Amino acid sequence: MPAKSKAQQKAAGAALAAKRGDAKKSDLKGASKEMEKSMSEKQLEEFASTKHKSKPEHVAHR
Template sequence: MHAKSRAQQMAAGVALSAKRGDRKASSLKGASKSMLRSIGEAELHDMAATRQKGKPGHTSKS
């Protein structure tokens, strides 16, 4: 699955670094914390590797 926004991509990158042990999981907040618990490493990698060009900063909830 690819990231739908830059914010989602950034959160996936932070969660991926925590999953790999480069960052403490206790330092995570919000979306990155829930991604760490619910998404596997391969899917986090796919989301974090999504190109940012043309992506909105945040997506609307509607």
């Protein structure tokens, strides 16, 4: 599943770093904290590696 925005991609990258032990889990906030808890490392890799050339910075909530 690809990320829908650059912000979502960045959050996934932060969560992935924490899950791998490269960053402290206690430093995570908001979406990245929830992503780290609820997603597998493989899912986070897919979100974080999405091409971001045509992605908006943020996606509006519905």
